[in-house]
Amino acid sequence: MSQDIACLHHVWVKYDDVVALEDVNLCLRAGDFVSIIGPNGGGKTSLLKLLLGLVKPTRGSVEVLGKTPEQARQEIGYVPQQVTLDKHFPISVWDVTLMGRLGRIPLLKKYTAEDHDLAADALQKVKLYDLKDRHISKLSGGQQQRVLIARALVTNPKLLLLDEPTASVDTEIKRDIYELLVELNTQMTIVMVSHDIGVVSSYTKTIACLNHTLVYHEEKHITPEMLATTYQCPIDLIAHGVPHRVLAPHQH
Numbered sequence: 001m002s003q004d005i006a007c008l009h010h011v012w013v014k015y016d017d018v019v020a021l022e023d024v025n026l027c028l029r030a031g032d033f034v035s036i037i038g039p040n041g042g043g044k045t046s047l048l049k050l051l052l053g054l055v056k057p058t059r060g061s062v063e064v065l066g067k068t069p070e071q072a073r074q075e076i077g078y079v080p081q082q083v084t085l086d087k088h089f090p091i092s093v094w095d096v097t098l099m100g101r102l103g104r105i106p107l108l109k110k111y112t113a114e115d116h117d118l119a120a121d122a123l124q125k126v127k128l129y130d131l132k133d134r135h136i137s138k139l140s141g142g143q144q145q146r147v148l149i150a151r152a153l154v155t156n157p158k159l160l161l162l163d164e165p166t167a168s169v170d171t172e173i174k175r176d177i178y179e180l181l182v183e184l185n186t187q188m189t190i191v192m193v194s195h196d197i198g199v200v201s202s203y204t205k206t207i208a209c210l211n212h213t214l215v216y217h218e219e220k221h222i223t224p225e226m227l228a229t230t231y232q233c234p235i236d237l238i239a240h241g242v243p244h245r246v247l248a249p250h251q252h
Contacts, residue, residue: 003030004063005159005189006051011060013046020046024060024214028159033185035200035207036193042211044193045081048161051191052078065158072159074103077152079145081163081193087137094132096147097123100154115154122150126180142173149180160184162192178203 006028013021020043028034036044049055050062053069064072077100100122101115123129126146136144145165152160162181166174174196181190182203194200201207208216 004028005030005032006062006064008047008050008057009061011050011057011062013043013050013055014058019212021050021057021214022212024210026208026214026216028189028191030158030189031185033181033190033203033205034192035204036191036210037195037197037200037207038210044210045163047210048078048163048191048193051159051161052076074155075158077155077157077160077188079148079152079160079162079165081167091136092132093123093128093134093136093139093147094119096136097132097150097154100151104155118154118156119150122153123147125153125184126150140173142169142176145169145173145177146180149177149184153184157188160188160190162190164193164195166194166196174199 004027006026008024008026011021011024012019024043024047026047036047038044046055050057051064051069053062053064053071053073062069065075066072069076097119098111098115101111101118105111105115120129120132123132126149128143128146128150131139131143136147139147145168149162149165152162165181166177169177178199181192184190185205190204192200192204206216206218208214
């Protein structure tokens with residue numbers, strides 16, 4: 001697989017006078033699994049929103065699956081950074097998963113047999129089908145994250161976008177989620193925003209460093225120069241069982 005799934009050409013994004021992305025160029029190939037790392041406020045979420053068509057470039061162009069992002073949106077799965085769940089709202093794992101089909105059914109129409117089959121298949125993929133009738137609040141943080149991934153999968157996406165999917169789970173659950181994504185990558189292109197610099201290099205195919213400008217050379221090797229440019233401070237990576245990130249003393 002070598003065709004382009006998405007391309008950004010000389011893209012700028014500004015919010016009023018604040019520059020979020022500056023002259024970003026990026027092409028995603030079919031079968032890619034790209035991790036985007038970088039400091040908070042560096043434009044990572046803005047990049048995902050560009051691909052979804054939720055943000056328009058101030059300058060430059062964005063093409064997804066040979067279309068505008070708005071036209072391609074139904075072929076994109078998206079797992080947002082944070083989802084607040086009301087513990088008292090009566091909604092099950094099954095209901096949350098089916099919500100991913102809402103954009104495909106006419107207003108006020110019921111879910112179809114196909115919708116139910118796709119929801120069942122998605123929950124099987126994330127290994128939660130046996131818990132489909134459980135209240136969503138009764139799941140662990142890692143299980144809830146898997147449900148959100150299942151919700152993104154019910155559209156059979158060609159491109160899956162994830163915004164820090166392991167931000168609120170422990171190390172063991174992170175590994176389970178990353179291994180799930182590696183399996184899903186055999187069927188779709190994946191772009192994931194993450195702060196787990198050392199860990200993601202063990203699972204993803206390539207890594208991009210983003211801090212308003214993008215450093216990307218279609219490899220998974222992270223050089224000290226790439227990190228220093230992106231984070232604007234010295235960073236060392238060490239591995240002891242599970243890799244960790246260490247920032248050397250520096251001034252803001």
